[in-house]
Amino acid sequence: MSGSLPVAALSRLAWRNLWRNYRRTLIMLLAIALGAWAMIFMTALMRGMVDQMVEDGIRALPGHVQVHHPLYRDDPSIENSMSEPGAAFAAAMNSPAVTGWTARLRVPAMISSERENRGLMLLGVDPDGEVAVGFEKDSIVEGRWLERIDDSGIVVGKKMLERLETRLGKRVVLMSQDPDNEIADRGFRIVGVFEGTLAAQEEAHVYAGRTTVQRMLNADGEVSEIAVAGRDYRDVGELEALVIEATAGKDVTVRTWKQLDSYLDAMLGVMDGFVLVWMVVIFLALSFGLVNTLMMAVFERIREIGLMQALGMKPSAILYQILLESLFLLALGLLLGNVLAVASVYPIRGGVDLSVVAEGMEMFGASAMLYPALKTDDMILANAVVIVLGILTSLIPAWRASRYRPVEAIAKT
Amino acid sequence: MAEIKCKDLSKIYRQGESEVRALDHLSLEIEPGSFLCLSGPSGSGKTTLLNVIGGLDTPDSGEIWIDGLRVDQMNKGDLADLRLRHIGFVFQAYNLIPVLSARENVEFVMQVQGVPARERRRKAMDILHEVDLDGMENRRPAELSGGQQQRVAVARAIVSRPKLVLADEPTANLDSVSARQLMELFRELNTHHGVTFLISTHDERVMRYARRLIRMQDGRIIGDEPQAGAGG
Numbered sequence: 001m002s003g004s005l006p007v008a009a010l011s012r013l014a015w016r017n018l019w020r021n022y023r024r025t026l027i028m029l030l031a032i033a034l035g036a037w038a039m040i041f042m043t044a045l046m047r048g049m050v051d052q053m054v055e056d057g058i059r060a061l062p063g064h065v066q067v068h069h070p071l072y073r074d075d076p077s078i079e080n081s082m083s084e085p086g087a088a089f090a091a092a093m094n095s096p097a098v099t100g101w102t103a104r105l106r107v108p109a110m111i112s113s114e115r116e117n118r119g120l121m122l123l124g125v126d127p128d129g130e131v132a133v134g135f136e137k138d139s140i141v142e143g144r145w146l147e148r149i150d151d152s153g154i155v156v157g158k159k160m161l162e163r164l165e166t167r168l169g170k171r172v173v174l175m176s177q178d179p180d181n182e183i184a185d186r187g188f189r190i191v192g193v194f195e196g197t198l199a200a201q202e203e204a205h206v207y208a209g210r211t212t213v214q215r216m217l218n219a220d221g222e223v224s225e226i227a228v229a230g231r232d233y234r235d236v237g238e239l240e241a242l243v244i245e246a247t248a249g250k251d252v253t254v255r256t257w258k259q260l261d262s263y264l265d266a267m268l269g270v271m272d273g274f275v276l277v278w279m280v281v282i283f284l285a286l287s288f289g290l291v292n293t294l295m296m297a298v299f300e301r302i303r304e305i306g307l308m309q310a311l312g313m314k315p316s317a318i319l320y321q322i323l324l325e326s327l328f329l330l331a332l333g334l335l336l337g338n339v340l341a342v343a344s345v346y347p348i349r350g351g352v353d354l355s356v357v358a359e360g361m362e363m364f365g366a367s368a369m370l371y372p373a374l375k376t377d378d379m380i381l382a383n384a385v386v387i388v389l390g391i392l393t394s395l396i397p398a399w400r401a402s403r404y405r406p407v408e409a410i411a412k413t
Numbered sequence: 414m415a416e417i418k419c420k421d422l423s424k425i426y427r428q429g430e431s432e433v434r435a436l437d438h439l440s441l442e443i444e445p446g447s448f449l450c451l452s453g454p455s456g457s458g459k460t461t462l463l464n465v466i467g468g469l470d471t472p473d474s475g476e477i478w479i480d481g482l483r484v485d486q487m488n489k490g491d492l493a494d495l496r497l498r499h500i501g502f503v504f505q506a507y508n509l510i511p512v513l514s515a516r517e518n519v520e521f522v523m524q525v526q527g528v529p530a531r532e533r534r535r536k537a538m539d540i541l542h543e544v545d546l547d548g549m550e551n552r553r554p555a556e557l558s559g560g561q562q563q564r565v566a567v568a569r570a571i572v573s574r575p576k577l578v579l580a581d582e583p584t585a586n587l588d589s590v591s592a593r594q595l596m597e598l599f600r601e602l603n604t605h606h607g608v609t610f611l612i613s614t615h616d617e618r619v620m621r622y623a624r625r626l627i628r629m630q631d632g633r634i635i636g637d638e639p640q641a642g643a644g645g
Contacts, residue, residue, distance in 0.1 A: 312497025
């Protein structure tokens with residue numbers, strides 16, 4: 001290629017020029033590294049927080065895909081229930097895309113202790129199935145989790161227990177409507193107390209054995225909800241298709257968690273946009289330093305650039321050389337920044353306890369523990385933002401360098 | 414060998430409201446294989462003439478022809494190619510690339526020309542031997558004396574065997590011994606390889622090497638006389 005230099009030669013020149021003023025280069029490297037670190041580390045924290053909010057929200061549902069009677073969402077009463085899933089559905093759920101599934105009876109009810117009455121959501125569940133879709137046995141802080149599908153005890157939230165002014169082992173009465181709109185009630189003993197990730201969950205959910213609740217409501221073989229959990233809450237397309245196929249021909253509605261809780265879905269979208277804005281803002285601060293460094297490097301070498309042109313190097317080759325210098329600077333800075341970010345996230349991967357401010361955080365659905373989520377996609381995005389915008393920014397000094405007239409450039413002192 | 418024709422060249426530099434007429438309707442023909450010196454006081458237009466002939470600058474009017482090619486109408490790319498393939502430059506202030514070693518500086522032009530690495534290295538080592546810089550090939554410019562740097566610059570200018578070498582005050586920063594060695598080298602290249610030399614200088618000793626001496630003043634030629642070119 002006449003008038004240009006092979007990439008290897010241009011790279012060697014660019015690399016050596018980069019270290020002519022090593023102090024300036026090191027300062028700029030540090031700035032890029034810190035910028036990249038801030039982008040990746042802070043994004044990991046924010047992503048972790050939103051992940052936690054979404055996962056806690058899904059855990060409160062729970063299930064990534066749910067099946068209901070078409071009218072259940074508008075009127076979650078026992079009337080709008082459906083038959084328990086059969087063997088064909090169970091066989092269809094035996095797929096690598098499914099990590100667990102369960103069917104539950106979920107109806108509004110009243111609970112009465114010796115002193116207080118509260119409204120709640122009564123969940124008649126299969127204990128093992130519930131654990132498979134996300135209920136954490138570790139959240140039981142007193143007593144035990146349900147042992148059988150016909151367990152006659154109930155598990156209540158810690159806050160509910162406080163509101164009812166009762167305690168573990170005491171009897172309470174649960175009351176709801178049966179399919180004939182008659183009052184159905186039954187006494188239950190509190191066998192377990194759970195601590196929910198969300199305060200609302202602790203106050204609203206009461207778990208009992210499914211067949212026990214079915215008997216209480218005269219609704220044998222009926223369920224309100226089938227919940228199916230998959231591997232990644234972000235990618236539920238395959239799971240949804242699988243469930244739709246498994247329920248084909250039945251009068252039911254299949255919804256993903258995004259449709260069930262559009263607030264959580266919107267939160268994810270807002271987060272993605274916020275991450276990009278955050279990265280661009282940090283880059284803008286960086287870009288001033290980058291342009292200044294390259295401008296200085298160009299101004300110091302005007303004479304040399306003129307000489308190269310005098311010797312027959314074309315302006316485009318000068319432009320590439322300056323861009324290569326910028327690329328080396330950016331790549332080195334990013335490498336440092338990435339290493340720094342991973343090194344910062346690694347020690348706190350087990351979670352950061354934010355209980356000091358947890359009350360405030362729970363108001364918008366976040367839990368007290370923050371688990372940073374270092375996502376490859378976010379790291380790629382941060383690196384891409386710095387490289388692409390960095391090269392675009394570097395075009396300014398590179399373009400100026402390539403536009404010098406050799407005779408004027410050589411005359412510069 | 415290069416045949417150069419300049420017809421009615423004019424170049425005016427403007428500084429504020431004042432004008433400096435660097436070339437004033439200057440015409441000149443240079444035979445292939447010439448060894449020619451331009452002399453004259455500062456501001457007489459010597460450097461401007463070299464620059465416009467070498468395509469580093471453009472005249473305001475007039476024509477420049479090198480071996481039948483119209484230089485003053487070439488675009489930037491063609492001018493870069495002309496300088497790369499046919500012209501070697503030697504500047505007063507050495508002008509080496511500081512981050513490259515002596516050998517890499519000499520190889521630079523060949524690298525831009527696309528000469529294969531092995532051939533490039535061989536030619537660079539040969540020419541460094543020719544300019545008496547054996548053992549200095551890996552030194553960077555800052556590690557060389559002024560004379561050595563100028564010899565590297567000369568080696569770079571002639572390594573690709575250009576038709577024409579334009580040298581602007583090449584001995585200005587050299588001691589008398591280095592200056593004499595440089596001029597002997599120029600004359601040898603001219604005699605044995607037929608390279609055309611166009612040298613601007615104030616130095617009487619350099620002028621003695623020229624076979625044609627052109628005296629300039631205020632952008633015009635005021636004297637054009639053949640010489641023996643005996644040197645010394």
